[in-house]
Amino acid sequence: MVEEFVKEKALALADAILELDVYKEFLEVEAKLKEDEIAQELLAEFQQKQQSFVTKQLSGEFDQQMLGELTEIQSKLNTRESVVNFLEAYNRLLSVLGEITDLISEKIQLDLGEIYRK
Numbered sequence: 001m002v003e004e005f006v007k008e009k010a011l012a013l014a015d016a017i018l019e020l021d022v023y024k025e026f027l028e029v030e031a032k033l034k035e036d037e038i039a040q041e042l043l044a045e046f047q048q049k050q051q052s053f054v055t056k057q058l059s060g061e062f063d064q065q066m067l068g069e070l071t072e073i074q075s076k077l078n079t080r081e082s083v084v085n086f087l088e089a090y091n092r093l094l095s096v097l098g099e100i101t102d103l104i105s106e107k108i109q110l111d112l113g114e115i116y117r118k
Helices: 004-018 021-035 037-058 064-078 081-108
Strands: none
Touching (some): 021 081
């Protein structure tokens, strides 16, 4: 079990993260992405086709046409400003969270991020 003082420190760190500009920006662009109906439709279509594609692959079937459809949808998504802004903000946030994890790892001499890099 986690000791109470460690929980308090972890929650204080989480509160500090909530105050970061990079986190606030992420929330803003995430909201804009959710409001972008075209992007949401494309994302839903992409996820559905991707799931079908993976299912076929697992059964030993390769569907070149579906791969082309996925590529086409992905290209459309990559032209949506809301999607591009979201991905950029998400990557900036991940970078900051990675730095925080690295600082903790260095201090306790245990690489906490190793599992995510494999």
